[in-house]
Amino acid sequence: MADRYLRFAGTAPGRFLTRRLGLPQPVPLHRFPPGRPSLGGGLLHLTAGKSALDLAPVLARTDLPADTGAPAAVVLDATGVRDVDALAEVHAALHPVVRSVASSGRIVVLGSPLAADDHHQAAAQQALEGFVRSLGKEIGRGRTVNLLRLTDAGAAESTLRFLLSPRSAYVSGQVIETGAAPRADVDWARPLAGRTALVTGGARGIGAAVAVTLARDGARVVVLDVPQAGQDARRVAEELGGTALALDITAADAGERIAAALPDGLDVLVHNAGITRDRRLVNMPAERWSPVLEVNLAGVLRTTDALLGAGVVNRGGRIVATASIAGLAGNAGQTNYGASKAGIVGLVRCLAPHALAEHGVTVNAVAPGFIETRMTAAVPLLIREAGRRMNSLAQGGLPADVAETTAWLAHPASGAVNGQVVRVCGQSLLGA
Numbered sequence: 001m002a003d004r005y006l007r008f009a010g011t012a013p014g015r016f017l018t019r020r021l022g023l024p025q026p027v028p029l030h031r032f033p034p035g036r037p038s039l040g041g042g043l044l045h046l047t048a049g050k051s052a053l054d055l056a057p058v059l060a061r062t063d064l065p066a067d068t069g070a071p072a073a074v075v076l077d078a079t080g081v082r083d084v085d086a087l088a089e090v091h092a093a094l095h096p097v098v099r100s101v102a103s104s105g106r107i108v109v110l111g112s113p114l115a116a117d118d119h120h121q122a123a124a125q126q127a128l129e130g131f132v133r134s135l136g137k138e139i140g141r142g143r144t145v146n147l148l149r150l151t152d153a154g155a156a157e158s159t160l161r162f163l164l165s166p167r168s169a170y171v172s173g174q175v176i177e178t179g180a181a182p183r184a185d186v187d188w189a190r191p192l193a194g195r196t197a198l199v200t201g202g203a204r205g206i207g208a209a210v211a212v213t214l215a216r217d218g219a220r221v222v223v224l225d226v227p228q229a230g231q232d233a234r235r236v237a238e239e240l241g242g243t244a245l246a247l248d249i250t251a252a253d254a255g256e257r258i259a260a261a262l263p264d265g266l267d268v269l270v271h272n273a274g275i276t277r278d279r280r281l282v283n284m285p286a287e288r289w290s291p292v293l294e295v296n297l298a299g300v301l302r303t304t305d306a307l308l309g310a311g312v313v314n315r316g317g318r319i320v321a322t323a324s325i326a327g328l329a330g331n332a333g334q335t336n337y338g339a340s341k342a343g344i345v346g347l348v349r350c351l352a353p354h355a356l357a358e359h360g361v362t363v364n365a366v367a368p369g370f371i372e373t374r375m376t377a378a379v380p381l382l383i384r385e386a387g388r389r390m391n392s393l394a395q396g397g398l399p400a401d402v403a404e405t406t407a408w409l410a411h412p413a414s415g416a417v418n419g420q421v422v423r424v425c426g427q428s429l430l431g432a
Contacts, residue, residue: 003372003388006395024394027142030104032166032404038063039166041072041102048089049080053110053153061157062164071097073106073164078128079150081111082121090131098135104142107135108163111149113177125149129175136173136427137392144172144393144427155181155416161188162408170401172392173427181415191411193218196266198258200224200249200303201273203232205373206322209399210270213407215240219268222261224249249273249299255306265314268410269307271300271321274340276375278333289336296340301347308359315360318410321348322402323367323421329430341367345421352419362418364409369425372396391426 006026008014018025030039043064045055055077064073076093080086094107101107109132114122128147136145146163150156156178162168163176187193197214201207202223211221221242225233230246237244245261247254258266274296277288300321307313326334327341344365352363370376370387376396379387388396402424409417 003395005385005388024389025140026389026394027103029142029169029393029395030166031169031398031400036166039072039102039105039164041105042066042069043164044071044074044097046074046076046093046097047080048076048078048093049082049086051077051080053077053079053150055110055153058153058157058160062161064164070100070102071105072102073108074101075108075110075160075164077110079110079112081124081128082118083124084120084127087124087127087131090128094135098139101139101143104166104169105144106164106168107139107143107145108160109145109147111147113149113151132175133173133427137429139392142169142393144168146172147175149175149177150416152178152180152416154183155179158408158411158413159417162404167404167408169404170393170397170424170426171405171422174422176417176420176422178416179418184413184415186412187218190218191413192268192407195268195412196220196222196262196264197268197270197410198222198224198245198262198266199270199272202270203229203236205375206368206371206399206402207270207272208232208236209403210272210406211236211240211242213400213403214268214270214410215242217407217410219410224258225273249303250294252302254299255303255310255312258303258307259310259312262312266307266312267314267317269304269313269317269319270406270410271304271319271344273299274322276334276337278337280333281335284336292336293340293343296337297343297347300344304347304351308355308361311359313359313361316412316415317359317361318414319355319361319363320406320409321363321365323348323365325367325369325423325425325428325430328367328421328423329428331430348421349419356418362409362415364417364419365421366402366405366409367421367423367425368397368402369423369428369430370396371402371424372398390430391428393426395426397424397426 197219203225233244323344324341
């Protein structure tokens with residue numbers, strides 16, 4: 001459904017009226033299309049504190065030319081900030097340039113992991129989180145602000161490329177941590193070429209967008225959905241040159257049937273299938289509670305265990321699960337859904353280190369906020385408008401936003417990203 005308010009706010013009368021009334025002033029976001037793959041401006045590299053990172057080689061590969069004028073992106077290396085005094089350098093670096101960052105531009109602050117034995121460093125680095133999230137809520141004009149904690153600039157290249165590109169249009173106010181990982185020699189235009197990806201719930205909505213994006217990046221996509229959605233699944237798969245698999249993810253033998261359909265294994269597993277059965281707890285019978293937990297969480301746990309245990313997910317593989325801001329912040333009428341999506345967060349955080357150590361597989365999650373789908377189009381008008389405006393970008397996201405974030409986590413060069421839960425919510429004001 002079209003966002004009429006967004007279109008009105010972009011007109012001259014709309015800009016005047018929204019300013020006078022103090023209403024949200026969203027701007028159309030620059031998202032990733034083949035014709036405009038970059039932000040269309042320069043990159044300004046700043047430093048606060050004494051950094052030991054050599055960022056020049058990585059930043060040179062982001063397709064953004066060096067720029068000290070009106071930049072499309074700013075990278076502030078604050079990895080050397082170790083005390084409160086050094087935080088003044090963060091202010092001194094960004095204060096003069098924030099206003100000049102282009103519309104739909106990016107600010108990425110680089111930090112270090114919190115030291116376990118230096119509470120001054122930990123305090124200063126944690127302060128960057130509050131700084132970034134606050135700046136994200138005030139910067140406006142479709143610009144995003146994120147914090148990337150890293151120790152190895154080379155291992156973080158895929159993440160920097162993502163955050164400094166139109167692919168991350170609806171990701172703001174996030175804190176992402178990368179570790180060390182071997183360098184991956186990849187074709188950045190088609191990084192998933194020769195790889196197989198399975199997308200559950202891939203027949204429509206966000207799942208179909210994920211399938212399209214992974215196929216665009218070169219993957220052979222298997223579109224899995226329940227038999228009732230078989231026709232839509234086959235249509236999506238045929239358009240992408242992939243295959244469809246009619247299967248209920250809650251079936252006891254789902255893992256075995258997936259394994260049988262993929263004799264050469266799997267490189268990317270995207271757990272997207274999910275359902276809602278909303279009702280306040282006082283009015284929620286067990287028959288509305290149980291299916292949501294079964295589809296959204298239990299099926300994910302059983303299938304993941306089966307595929308990892310059988311070695312179906314190849315080494316170097318990626319598992320990306322779909323959580324939700326409802327699981328992080330809660331939502332009235334969704335105790336079942338919120339519980340299931342919070343369970344996904346627990347799964348990711350616990351399984352990630354073990355899956356990497358034992359199977360060479362990373363495990364991460366995306367947590368969508370208000371995304372424009374057929375489901376949200378059916379929401380009553382006032383609730384729908386509140387969902388759209390209650391984030392720093394003052395608009396709903398698109399299925400493509402979730403898909404681009406999933407594709408970054410699925411990237412062969414994203415091996416340093418593990419155990420992360422990344423909200424794709426425009427920095428929702430709920431739980432943020």
